[in-house]
Amino acid sequence: xxxxxxxxxxxxxxxxxxxxxxxxxxxxxxxxxxxxxxxxxxxxxxxxxxxxxxxxxxxxxxxxxxxxxxxxxxxxxxxxxxxxxxxxxxxxxxxxxxxxxxxxxxxxxxxxxxxxxxxxxxxxxxxxxxxxxx
Numbered sequence: 067x068x069x070x071x072x073x074x075x076x077x078x079x080x081x082x083x084x085x086x087x088x089x090x091x092x093x094x095x096x097x098x099x100x101x102x103x104x105x106x107x108x109x110x111x112x113x114x115x116x117x118x119x120x121x122x123x124x125x126x127x128x129x130x131x132x133x134x135x136x137x138x139x140x141x142x143x144x145x146x147x148x149x150x151x152x153x154x155x156x157x158x159x160x161x162x163x164x165x166x167x168x169x170x171x172x173x174x175x176x177x178x179x180x181x182x183x184x185x186x187x188x189x190x191x192x193x194x195x196x197x198x199x200x
Contacts, residue, residue: 079168086145091144101160105141109138111137
């Protein structure tokens with residue numbers, strides 16, 4: 067059985083592996099950090115947040131300083147889908163952001179049917195023009 071974990075990742079409970087939901091690529095062991103099986107691109111913050119004011123005139127330009135910020139992008143090595151993005155300190159290892167109790171997950175899903183697509187809630191429209199009367 068496969069359990070959806072994020073928009074682009076799932077866990078195959080039978081093989082105990084992280085998988086890409088787009089191409090079915092096995093990313094790595096679900097008992098470890100899924101990021102270890104992904105491609106990592108260390109982006110220049112200026113690519114994402116270009117300077118708003120002239121960097122020749124001003125030290126602070128609203129662009130994150132490369133000496134203080136890394137932007138890591140994580141991609142599936144098979145299909146190239148961007149799976150995750152994180153902002154961290156320079157020379158910091160990628161964060162271990164999702165540790166799963168695989169044995170508990172297996173027990174929980176042993177009594178359930180597999181879900182292959184995310185469950186969507188009702189389409190609720192809110193009348194923003196309506197004012198509350200007290």
